[in-house]
Amino acid sequence: MKDDMARHNLSPLMKLRYAGEYVVLRLVAGLIRLMPVDMASRAMGKAWRLIAPKTKRHAHALEHIALAYPDMPPAERERLARAMWENLGRIAAETFQLDRLHAQPSRYTFDVEDARAFVEKNGGAAVVVSLHTGNWEIIAEPARYVGLDTAGVYQALKNPYADAYLTDMRQRYFPGGLHAKSHSTARRLIQHVRSGGAIAFLADLRDVRGVTVPFFGHPATANPFPVMVARTYGVPLIICRTIRRDGAHFHFEARVLELPREGDRQADIQEGTARIHAVFESWIREHPEQWMWIHRKWVMPKKKRKPASQ
Structure with a gap:
C-alpha cells in the first residue's frame, strides 16, 4: 500500500527516472546472482576498492578516520578507507544473495549463548541493537538463532520500485515484520514488544534529534529510542555484531547489556545510549576496516567561510 501511494504521487518524469534506476538495479542483481556467493562477493569487493576512492565519499571517510585516529599516518588511513570500500562492496553483492547466505549455515559461527540462555529463561521480549559492521544485512541470523521473534526497522529509499524490491528480499528474515521509519513505526514496534x-x-x-554521546573522543548524536523502550517496558537490551571472517563467512556475537535504572528517566536513557556506543567503539577498534566510515556520525564544527574580497 505504501509503495502504491508513493508511485501515484510521482510525476511522470520521476516515474521514468525511478523505473530506469530500477531496471539497472535488477540487471546488476541478475548478473550477481549468476555467480556463486563467494565469487560475487570477492568481485564486487575488488571493484568497489578500485572505483569508490575516486568518489567524494572517500574524502568523507578519510576525514572521519582522521577524527577517530588522529595519530594514524595518512597512508594507513588511506589503506583503512580502501579496505572499508572492499567490505561495503562485498555487502552490496551479498545483499542480492541473502537467500543463499541464509541457506548455508556452515558460513556462520555464533557466540551468543548468554543471550540465548537469558531469552529462554525470561521470554522473547527484547530490544536488539547492532551496528554497520561486518555484514549488517544478515543481522537477523543471530536473532533467529537466539530464538527471537524479531521486527526490524529500515530507512526507505526514495525510489519506491527499488525500495519494494529490496524490502521483499529482506523482510522474510524478520518474522515480526520489517518496518520503514515513519511517524507510526514507533507505536507498532512498542506494541510488538508488549x-x-x-x-x-x-x-x-x-540522530540530530537524539542525545549526544562520546564516540572516539568526540561528541556524536545517537537515537535514544532503543534504551527508552528497554527501560520503559523492563525488557533486556541485547547488543550484537557481525564479524566478517574469511570472505563470505561470518561470526556473530551477542550479549545482554546492563542498563542503568536509577530513577531519573532521562539520565538513565542518556547513560544507556552512551554505554551502547562505548561497546560499539571497542568493537570498531577491533576491526576498523569493517565499519562504515562514510557515515556522518559526529557533531562536526561548521567550517568558516572565507570573507569576500573587498
Whole structure:
C-alpha cells in the first residue's frame, strides 16, 4: 500500500527516472546472482576498492578516520578507507544473495549463548541493537538463532520500485515484520514488544534529534529510542555484531547489556545510549576496516567561510 501511494504521487518524469534506476538495479542483481556467493562477493569487493576512492565519499571517510585516529599516518588511513570500500562492496553483492547466505549455515559461527540462555529463561521480549559492521544485512541470523521473534526497522529509499524490491528480499528474515521509519513505526514496534516480541535497530546512525554521546573522543548524536523502550517496558537490551571472517563467512556475537535504572528517566536513557556506543567503539577498534566510515556520525564544527574580497 505504501509503495502504491508513493508511485501515484510521482510525476511522470520521476516515474521514468525511478523505473530506469530500477531496471539497472535488477540487471546488476541478475548478473550477481549468476555467480556463486563467494565469487560475487570477492568481485564486487575488488571493484568497489578500485572505483569508490575516486568518489567524494572517500574524502568523507578519510576525514572521519582522521577524527577517530588522529595519530594514524595518512597512508594507513588511506589503506583503512580502501579496505572499508572492499567490505561495503562485498555487502552490496551479498545483499542480492541473502537467500543463499541464509541457506548455508556452515558460513556462520555464533557466540551468543548468554543471550540465548537469558531469552529462554525470561521470554522473547527484547530490544536488539547492532551496528554497520561486518555484514549488517544478515543481522537477523543471530536473532533467529537466539530464538527471537524479531521486527526490524529500515530507512526507505526514495525510489519506491527499488525500495519494494529490496524490502521483499529482506523482510522474510524478520518474522515480526520489517518496518520503514515513519511517524507510526514507533507505536507498532512498542506494541510488538508488549506482545512478547523483539525489535532490532542499527543504532550507530546519527540522530540530530537524539542525545549526544562520546564516540572516539568526540561528541556524536545517537537515537535514544532503543534504551527508552528497554527501560520503559523492563525488557533486556541485547547488543550484537557481525564479524566478517574469511570472505563470505561470518561470526556473530551477542550479549545482554546492563542498563542503568536509577530513577531519573532521562539520565538513565542518556547513560544507556552512551554505554551502547562505548561497546560499539571497542568493537570498531577491533576491526576498523569493517565499519562504515562514510557515515556522518559526529557533531562536526561548521567550517568558516572565507570573507569576500573587498
